[in-house]
Amino acid sequence: MTGPVVAVVGPTAVGKSAVADALAERWGSAVISADAMQVYRGMDIGTAKMPVEERHAPLLLVDIIEPDEAYSAALFQRDARQQIDQLQAAGKIPVLCGGTGLYIMAALDDMRFPSGEIEGDARRRYERFAEEHGPDALYELLNRRDPESAQSIHPHNVRRVIRALEMLDEGVSYAEQRKGFSTPKPVYSAHIFALTMERSRLYGRIDARVDAMVRDGLVEEVERLLERGAGPALTARQAIGYKEIIDYLNGACSLDEAIELIKMRSRRYAKRQLSWFRRDDRITWLDMDSLDIEGAVDAIEREVRC
Template structure:
């Protein structure tokens, strides 16, 4: 994401008070909160994701309840939609407040990350998942270390998903 203006990010572990702080900061800034939580995007998952109920919010909460749990929704789609929210707030001269604990979704919005379109990404993921299932997480991590040593140094060998 190109630096068009300031963006506040409130991040931290589950139940650390991120939502309340982000709501307060956005209220003081006269802005809105853009959720970067991987599960809050789904409608109907209120309790398990600790969504702030609408009546308790001081400001609009964007990127919440935007997808059906049965829908094929990806970080790629989230990135496009969340960046549109951030851009709209910046266009209005407001400072977006991003809030969440999911590093991938936050990074998808603020960093220059690209996600493959269509089936290619699914095919690649399937290939690597099969490799991990057949040869183990260590074999997958060894391949990562060979192709991208910098990322391999940051990702735990047992973290097959990353």
């Protein structure tokens, strides 16, 4: 086990990116994004990527693939560890930042993923099924074959539903594999900090962020993705904010209804993120109701340096 790695995690809109950026700037290091959607080019507004002009430290593993390319926790593990090792070799403390709990664990812990082709025949078959019959029918297929796994996956997380079906074809249950992740075996000397705040304040920040996304051009961003061929089984369809705007553009709802759905689903996602991170007793929680960005950076630095 080598030098320390710091991870800044927590629910959406809690302020992770600003804290991680300030921390990496202070240490002369870089931030490694651990966000399952920020890896995609062209998905900027809806994924709340920190604008280039606001970054004070390098931000790694954003904009690395196209929205119609396959990506996974296994690929993130490979890419994140490569960045961590390079930063540590340069004498720097890597700063992971994100709310995708599986990606954080994949980078930091001894997590083994099933073998299989990224774009095999089974995956293409399930993607065609989703395009022809819709995400709900795909989810019902998983629910009939493996209800325990289905209960642990959001119905509109098409890529994860497809992966669970692929794993069943390989003789592996997604739910059973997940149980094996419950006792982490660290690969790095990790310090994990989760940001939190009073629930109503967090929900207010989520709602305000969604309103700002729409003002900043979320609808136009989704239109550009559709022009590039983003279909029902592709990543843009799964991300909160994109699916709802696609439905609006297709006439399935009004813009106001789409915005309210984005807010509601973002709040639910924040609850799931908090539940995920609360399972990990390695995490140090930082209350952002009583800390500003500098105060959070100071608290992290004290813990890591001691």
